[in-house]
Amino acid sequence: MLSDSLYALRKRLAIPQTSIQLSILGLMGGIAAALLIVLFRLTIEGIQNTFAEGGPFDDLLVYILPSLPIFAALLIAIFADLTGYKHYRLGIPFVLHRIKAHYGNIPLWNTVNQFVGGILALSSGFSVGREGPSVHIGASGASYFGRWLKLPHNSIRTLTACGIAAGISASFNTPLAAVVFVMEVVLREYKIHIFIPVMLASSAGSIITQAVFGQHIEFEYLSVFTLPVTHYPWLIILGVVLGISAYVFNTNMMRVMKTFRYVSMFPRLMLAGFLTALVGYFVPEALGDGTSAINQAMTAPTNLELLLILLASKMFLTWVAIGLGVPGGIIGPVFGLGVLIGLIVANAVLLLDPSSLYMGTYAVLGMSGLMAACLHAPLAALVAVMELTDNPASITPAIIVIASAYITSSQGLKNRSIFLQQLDFQGLMYQTPPATTVLEKIGVLAEMDTKIKVINYVTEQDVRFHLRDKKEDEFLIVAMKHDLGVDYSLTEFDTSYSRNNDKVKYIPLQTLDTQSTMAHVWELIKDQRDGATLITSTTGTKVVGIVTWEHIRTILMNRNALI
Structure with missing residues (x-):
């Protein structure tokens, strides 16, 4: 049951x-x-x-x-x-x-x-x-x-x-x-x-x-105020600066990885530990996931010298940690760097508008823009910043910053997502052909034909008898046992020469279990554009169905738009 x-x-x-x-x-x-x-x-x-x-x-x-x-x-x-x-x-x-x-x-x-x-x-x-x-x-x-x-x-x-x-x-x-x-x-x-x-x-x-x-709320202490329209040109400039920063960050991150790719793991990790300890001794606020840098920056948002030191230290330590193989994520440091860059640009804005009321707003916008440009995730960056600050007032300015940062980074500087660059560097596959993308969404259990009859091979005369006796829409599978296991073949009368020819045609079948998807079937029979694949239970002891090339063709030709 x-x-x-x-x-x-x-x-x-x-x-x-x-x-x-x-x-x-x-x-x-x-x-x-x-x-x-x-x-x-x-x-x-x-x-x-x-x-x-x-x-x-x-x-x-x-x-x-x-x-x-x-x-x-x-x-x-x-x-x-x-x-x-x-x-x-x-x-x-x-x-x-x-x-x-x-x-x-x-x-x-x-x-x-x-x-x-x-x-x-x-x-x-x-x-x-x-x-x-x-x-x-x-x-x-x-x-x-x-x-x-x-x-x-x-x-x-x-x-x-x-x-x-x-x-x-x-x-x-x-x-x-x-x-x-x-x-x-x-x-x-x-x-x-x-x-x-x-x-x-x-x-x-x-x-x-x-x-x-x-x-x-993670960054609810970052005060976000509605920006007047007069600040919008500065938001575009902030986005451009963030796009350039994302390019510099991603490029140098990959440069560190490529420089040390032939160095074994132990010395790489020890070098990362030593450099982190050295820089952290002089700038302890640059340590950690970015929260400490954000906290320190927000206590003195107009201290430009402090912001520049924190930015340089934080960026260097992130390159060292991620680039040398320390197990951790990149989004936390990117948040910290984005806040620092946003505050540095806000200090330039102060020259025209001597009010620190909007420092927290620029910090939040810097966070969203750098994440979007580094990760190529503009919508995720927008929503993340809104939730992390618990303030929807940043939505419209964030859209302006994210759009300008993303366009500057991706189109202007040809910067790609840091994740995809890492995958290419490691030689790990992350793209599949269109046919595979469609077929891997469907399990074989959803498409297989269960009208099958499995017999053990005794004689060819016995196979002919079962072929004549089977129903019109039924598949006859012959199991041929040997010392190494069982081979399965789809059998049918060979009518290539004469309709009355009772010569038996044996089509060897490869097997997949019920966990497989239609993409697995595609990989087995795509070259010949014909044939079928036998589906067995997860233990491989019971034949439960068959998937033919016609099933694949129907999905790709008739139902592609629905998947």
Whole structure:
């Protein structure tokens, strides 16, 4: 009875349509992802409180704090060595690759490396964001349900997207921005049957975050006021400056990666730890995910010398950390850099309008513009800033800044998303042909023909008998057993010479299990543009259906626009 229910669930999820089953699973995956992120954040806070003033090491802080990045880098390297450096591909670029090329199936040890490494990096002051580990951990946690239930791969990809949304929402308490980020950056498409489960998972992440950490808005202290129209020309200038800054940031980030690509992981991590400790000793506000830089800048927004020092230090430390392989995200530091650039431009505006009333507004706009230009995620940047500041007054000015920053960066300077540049550098696939993109959304369970008859090969005369006896719309499959297993063939009368010819034609069949998608079938038979693929149970012990080239052709020719 349970197996029948699971089979019915799998068959329903193979269809790319909104369903209550997928919505419930997405919600469950979102809850699992959010709980993992809460554990992740609480562990970081626990470690940071241990080394804070009043903690057990209070008397030794002056000696311990400067060396924390070095010690953390050593632990990250040791743990990566123990688990195998092949499992050290982490963060958002790696998840983008797994979503596109492997339907969201993420290896366990990569996730363990991300969890442990992310905790060590964030708690020790490396200039990385927590959204990178949150995306990776959330994706892995949610997709586990799909793998455990052996759901079709197309639905596992959706559950992975749900985990990403819940992870971001649980990390920043930004449910709407999390949904937009998944659609704009991760999946790069908007489909209703995916949209609903992702929204539910994101809301679960936000609710769980509020239950544990309170209804706290990340940057609500940034005062945003409605700008007069006379400031709009300055907003365009700010956008241009942010677009140029994004180009400089992305280009130099990739330059660091390429320079050290042939250096082994251990010396790279240790160099990152040493440089972070050195710069952090003189400019401690530049350490961390960007929050400390923002806090320090907002205490003295008109101190131009301080802003420039923070900007240079923060940008250098981010290049060092991300470029040398420290496990962490890039969005947190980008927020900090955007605030600093926004405040620097605001100081120029002060020469014409001697009022500091709008300093917080320019800081917020700098945050949104730099994120849009660096990540090529304009809508996610707009929504994220609105939610992070809890102030809709920034929407219209933010649109102006984001548009000018994005156009300057992408069209004027040919700057590409930092995630896509990282994927190209690592040689990880993130694009698929149009036919594959359409077919991978549909599970074989949704399309396969179940009118099949399977017989064991005895004699050819026996095969002829079954061919004459089978129904007109039925497929006859012959199983030929041998020492290494079973080979299957689709059989039919060979009518190439004469309609009365009773010669049997055997068409070898490759097999796929019920988790497969129509894209898997396409890969097997696309070259000959003919034939079929046999579908077996997940254990491979039972034949359940067949998918022919006609099924593929129908989807691509007649239903492409509907998928």
